Amino acid sequence: MLKKIYYPFSAVVGQNDIREALILNLINPKIGGVLINGEKGTAKSTLVRALIPIIDCPFTEVPVSVSEDCLCGSIDLEKTMTEGSIHVDEGLLSKADGGILYIDEINLLPDSITDLLIQALSSGTNRIEREGISLERESSFVIIGTMNSAGGDMRSQLTDYFGLYAQAQASENIDERIEIVKRIEAFEADPYGFLEKYQSEENALKQSIEAARRLMDQIEVSEENLSYIVNACIEAAVEGHRADIVMVQTAKAVAAFHGKTFIDRADIDEAAYFVFPHRRRSHDSQSRKEEQENEEEAQNNEQQDAGDNEKSSSENEEKNREPAETPSDGSGNGEKQKSRYQSKSQTSGVGESFKVVPFSHIKDRKSRIGTGKRTLTKTAGKSGRYVYATMDRRNNDLALDATIRAAAPYQRFREKEGVAIAIKAEDIREKVRQKRVANLLVFVVDASGSMGAQKRMAETKGAILSLLKDAYVKRDKISLVTFSGNEARVILPPTGSVERGVELLREIETGGKTPLNAGIGKGLQVIQSEMRKRPDVMPMLIVITDGRGNVSLDGEKKPVDEMLEMSEKIQGIKQIDSMVIDIEKSGIMSFGIAKRLADALGGKYFKLDELRSDDIINIVRASGKSEAS
């Protein structure tokens, strides 16, 4: 094995929150780990990996590209083949037992892996039920994850399992920045010398952690402590009881960290700083803020005829909001978000959001299984769940269990050259795997001048917001394209970050002509480049327009003719599904071009107000059934 040298923990400049959160976990592993979020290049993973020389338990790093077999364990090929009985190769989850499990870019983990991780975290065991093996292994570990939420959101079920949360931030201080550059230069120039220089600090750190650990046993949690903690949790309006439990463990660690054998309120407040932030889901808080806004408006209106119910609920909202801003006080992040939010609400309003009608990819019906939220499909790669074995050799993805089964009947007659099981080429079976594919929703939004009128943009934004929320639930990737003036622009390239989509949605401005065709073209371009990257993606083009395009791409054709021509071409691409949301007000002046667009695309067509699920849910279900039969 190659010997790796890790940058010493104590040589990292700044990032005190992360350091403390990590140390608290070393003092008390019962806290259950830490989630570190922050911009790229801020020593997040450097700090985590710097723990390796400090700790005396296993440190297991799970790469984002990990396969399910490696995570859970699978048949040990070498032993099985030479000894003739099934042996299991322990997975990373079992190897991490009693230690630290670290995942960089944890927000990018595929769902199937996240599921396994959640299973292990909730049960403390790693259950293997695959390839003819069925067993259970201890798997309790401290989980550390680093992520940059700009790359996509993380599932809240998983977030909740992290005891603590710490925010990484680049230093704005010139001297600190200079120090960082100097130290890294020094480390790279002479790693061993650098390590030596920091050895005493590293030792001191180790000793202080050990000392704190010894104190842990002596710390008693008083009744008064408990009631203060519980009240803090209630006030912070965090869901479930995990926060309470984590608070107790963290407060103990904080007290021990400060060299005390009792917990005081300051310790609990310090613990709250790390325990609460991620337990308010960012997405919820976003919508909560919206509700607040509506609520406030309502409140203003109500002031004349003060309704009691309304008042008490807005009081609740007040309560919810207050703690939402406390934990980020120190980082100044809360302030930033708040001001950004305010400026947004001034630009253009977002209409009321609602639950949208179910829609999903229809062209590829064959590969869909059941009515699952996301689309299940067979995969050609080596990731995904192993569902059955095949004789087709395509991937070199050996299904050992099936191969051995195929070879078993012939063992009596075959020459064994030093192995227990003789396998011939014709016995080889490969795995067929299945994984969930998220849809890619490309929103092509009309932002032309006509949209500014009659609150149409606000309504449209409300509809898109609803679709985005739906996309969040289904873990779809989204992309936003707007068109106005003479061009279309991709304002959000395909991303898993629905939050970012919501943010940008607010900023869309309207004005100018209606280059609908450029918009469709741009949307197609986004889809095609994504298809080149991920051939198995299921893209959906969602055009939101009144259909009154008045700019053609080549400047010669009539815009409508060009639009229909393009649309037919898109319909020809089997993989792309489409949907048109018509925002034209029905009346004498309606042209119905959006409907023609939908027909040419071979896609679904909705009037804006038909999108509400309560109106149409049954109709769609019924039609979906008749299509499938």
Next chain:
Amino acid sequence: MAKREHPFPFTAIVGQEDLKLGLILNVINPKIGGILAFGEKGTAKSTAVRAIAELLPEIPVVSGCRFRCNPNDTSLLCEECREKLERGEKLETEYVKMRVIDLPVSATEDRVVGSLDIEEAIQKGKKKFEPGVLAEANRGILYVDEVNLLDDHIVDLLLDSAAMGVNTVEREGISFTHPAQFILVGTMNPEEGELRPQLLDRFGLSVRIEGIKEAEKRVQIVKYRNAYEDDPKVFSESFAEQEKEMADRIENARAILKDVRVPDEILLTDARIAIGLGVDGHRGDLTLMKALKTFAAFENRSEVSLGDIEKVVHMVFLHRMKSLPFEQTKSFDMDKVRSIIHDN
């Protein structure tokens, strides 16, 4: 055949000064972290990459080692070489040219990181690791055309290995680690799709490649190209002297790099530029410092000077700039940097 034996000489490439400088800085100091070239096809990117590998002197490798380990650096040996050494055997040395490995966009993960050798597994019941592209690229240049079209997590793997100098494989029941030190050269045309900002940030330098507008230079390019097509051997021999000179300069820079000093004033300016440009994280300032030191070494100086900044700063920050909600081409404001530099 003659072309393969006599690739187009590096010093005969006209224009594309940034790309050439970026490549030179990376071969002097691979810690800079590779280079990303934005631009259209047919702008001599791959020619330049191949040419610089050809120009460099041969490197010592362990004979027969599939990872081409460096016999003079025992801290980064593959398992086999390490075992050999532990058994007390001598590592035989041979000299070979630096390799340029192409990674096709359609590459799958197991081809990149390596995978289980199925034949070996079935016939002998042995887990044998079949090295992938990262192994082939060890101590060479990994050239990825259209890096933005690669699957994100493969780009991730590439950048991880490039940064750590090792490739760790955890799949199909194999755990394997081998040295994977290489210079990553990627190209992309932003119109074909984006690369996640986190990934962009991990490329050391970036350059924007544009077709050359000056008529004189274009004439020169055509002339050289014709001469080369006519007789590659004669053409490359006519550049032998320049090539040798460049190779020596690079060798010299490699030797003096570790002794290049950075005055405090430069460190201060470096930090102020990073803050002033509002880029995320610290990779920008770190890379600028490395690029400056390397540039000074290339100029055969033992100290970085303020004037060096303008030579490399755009390559460090171009791809790190935040783009407006979505602009396909990132823009870098040199005037802003100048005002930061001189606003002491």
